[in-house]
Amino acid sequence: MLTTLTFIDIAILVAYFGIVTFIGWFVSRNLKSGDDLFLAGRSLGVATIGFSLFASNISSTTLIGVTGQAYSSGISVANYELMAGFVLSFAAFTTIPLFLRLQITTVPEYLGRRFGPACRKYFSALTIFLTVFVDMAASVYAGVVVLQTFFPSAPFIPLCIGLAVFAGLYTAAGGLRAVVYTDVLQAIILLIGAGVISYMVFSQFGFSWAEATKALPDGHMSLVRSADDPALPWTGLLIGVPILGWFYWSNNQYVVQRVLAARGIETARQGAAFAGMLKILPLFVMAIPGAMAAELLPNLENSDLVFPTLVADYLPIGFTGLVLAGLIAAIMSTVDSTLNSASTLVLHDFAEVKERGWSEKKIMQVGRLTTGGLIIIAALWPIVIREFPGVFGYIQQVFGYSVPPVVAIFLLGMFWKRTSGKAALATLIIGHLISGTTFAYRASMAAAGQADGLPHFTVMTGIMTAFCLVLCAILSMILKPEHEFSNELILGKQDIRPTTASAVGWKDFRLQAAIVVFSTALIIFLFR
Template identity: 50%
Template sequence: MDQESSQDLSGAIAAWDWGVIALYFAVVIAIGVWVSRRTESGEDLFLAGRGLTWGIIGFSLFASNISSTTLIGLTGAAYDAGIAVSAYEWMAGVPLILMALIFAPIFLKSRITTIPEYLELRYDRKSRLYFSAVTIVLTIVVDTAGGLYAGAVVTRAFLPDIPIWQICVAIGIFAGLYTAGGGLKAVVFTDVMQAIVLIVGTATMTMILFSMNDWSWSNVTDNVSEGQLSIVQPRSNEILPWPGLILGVPILGFWYWVTNQYIVQRVLGAASLRDAQSGAILGGFLKILPMFIMVLPGAMAVSVLPELSNPDQVFPTLVAEVLPIGLRGLVLAGLVAAIMSSVDSTLNSASTLVVHDFVRNEVRDLDSKTERKYGRMTTLILMLIAIIWAPLIAQAGGLWAYLQQAFSILVPPVVAVFMLGALWRRTTATGAFTALIAGHAIALATFVLTQVGIWPLHFTTNIGLMVGVSMVILVAVSLFTEAPEKDVLDQTVWRPDEAVTDGNWSFTTVLFSIGALIAAMGAILILFW
């Protein structure tokens, strides 16, 4: 986001709006204090005692994914370049279906606490520690620090006299303290509230914008440029060409929704496989909502705010100029909720990775209270690192945009190692580690060549190609090394019968829900082709 071009919207916020925001903070504090008094062990802190139900999981998946950059970025992109980027939202149902059918059964059967822990069970400790270290670094310097910075830039539009670093400190300390105190349970409980606030607030703004277009979709389409309301874009498109829509978006989604600790931690804390599966499917349905309450409002805003030069100002300007008093505070509370939800989730997941993947080992085990202590200390330390790093992002300029594309380096070999590891019994530890190292090296080389103009493919298309390369390396090395033992495979490789849930939630119902989710995603693709 462009810090220098932020508008001063401080005069738009009335006392009633500040009252709504203050009420939100009071509720979050109350939840944090209540949960922290009931957090007695490391499992309580990291996995909410493995007692999360499907509704909480679904809403928490939605809320933890919607950051301030999502609200600002989706609305601004639709206003400026079109709705193609909405694919990252509504296509989340694809990897979440894979999570429900394939990976949730494996993860819950293995009783893992961290996603890298699965790599040790399936392969070896080297792969686990390598992937964990990469995830921790990216979580703190990209996700947590990026969330703090983006939230600070947006907050400055309404509080222009406060420096960026002071806002980063305030957000970081607030989110860090209640996360350290209550852990995942505090995070998911506040996530549910935050998700409801986000949905109600942005849906209300959407309806008001539609009314300002005389409740006419033709009026909306008449005010936008050709192709702005189309998801499928030509290969020359710089935002999301159609090959990237097919190859890049689902693969990036697989990494995010299946192997990313700060998202999957909610599934790992499920009370049962039924809760994990139905929570993932509910998350897929909720991820369709941003298309209608965050993306399309950007297109509707073209007729209402025709001359905004900075797309990042579309959302805060709509809040200030379109919404009435009170509702303005509700949506701003939603914006604060988005900031807090992304920051608290990343802090909790990173501390989980540090404690379970590096502090604990075969020689040094931890009792429940010691594990809780280390978890809280780690959360506070990582919070300080993110707070220090966040203001420095402003000095990176355009390099920060490249960091978002740098996920094209991380993702491909990870997808290859997890997907083939779960579905093909012949993959070996040597093959996995070789694929991770070589795949990241090759992906890094192509990323550099792309930045200097030598490699012609868009980074989303390149992701699909790099997954193929990583799979070839994994298969080739695995076939030339000794096959893993059968007892390891029985614990970590998927079997169709394991996807069948028990109790009242029959497998037929799971398949029906998945079919409905696929139909909804297909309808969006057809309507906005």
């Protein structure tokens, strides 16, 4: 409630907004080119990349969604977060060296060079849709849900507009450099705020894991569930979640853009490893507190209210402002990231500013205008999202039915030279027609309150990806490649080795990847 905010709380919030505004203004003075606006001049370091990857992913939707779903069905939802350790390690051997070696600006640019302009524009349009209508708008929605807990009289739509406009202004002004600098600040605030929540919730059980587990439903604190589990069966964890994770961390422009902005391949790999280790934390500071809330906050009608209710009920005076700052930081981190990446896609994949020879001044002007237009969608689409049962479910299911054809053509395109552009485009179209029809069928059956008879959506993701792989391979053997392309577009032996002589010992990305994989696997084993 509004009365729970003390002078200290409000001062922290004001200070946060002041710092972010200053960063946007300060960075904007030094922008000189489109590369500065969209890729921070390709100058980002290890810590900046790692914190920025973490912060842009751990958005308000994660705070609200993970704690909410953990409240409803247990900590298995944390598998979506833990999977980042595996897929980022895989990316260190695949997309990271390939994309940086090619010096691309957007992920669809790779498909354009590999398969032709039609695939590039198709995937770019899909990415813009997912970025704006899923990631960005869902983050604004989740943030408003929390803010309305403390300001119940604040109307929904004006709050949406205010959050989207504020993020848009400093993104348009400072570009990716402002985004990643504020991401570092936001990641630190977020971890402190979520850590305080976790401490206070665990204290309600006397800091006893045995007491907490005893008070909760059977299996609530287990990561690995039975094959018929409605939240996340082990089959979906095995064949679906890795595909969703690999798309998100290797093909999603607003995430990959940070990697593309690295000062070198080894820097990008080390930053990815750092982010992979950070992604272990959501289990402890989001999923476990959310699961414990099932005992502390019984009978909540809307699981999306778990996090804000924990903040309001269990934080001591003075800490609420810090957590709210962390929440707003998370909102800003995702919204600014998605705005910047979506405008990058529009200018480079549709306006084709490189090919048209636009001046750097014109690129920056149009980029900022594009960001302004996208703000409108971010501000208004949450009206639709609030009708969906659970923000995290909204995000995961939309991605679950969108990514299989994309993952299929990327994997074949990187590893198999025979893959043709016509086959890739046909796979995208056919795959999305099938998955879109399936999604619509499930939605209609759910609206009618009837069972659809289909497996869990993560299992469907795995099945659809396998189908698209086979389809693309068969079509590629029938349809010859339309144009010649360089072998540099295919992964080679050079991509699995360090690119600099100094990348030895702890700096060797292969050792770092092994540590991340082992640590993540150990956590899953311990909480199985």
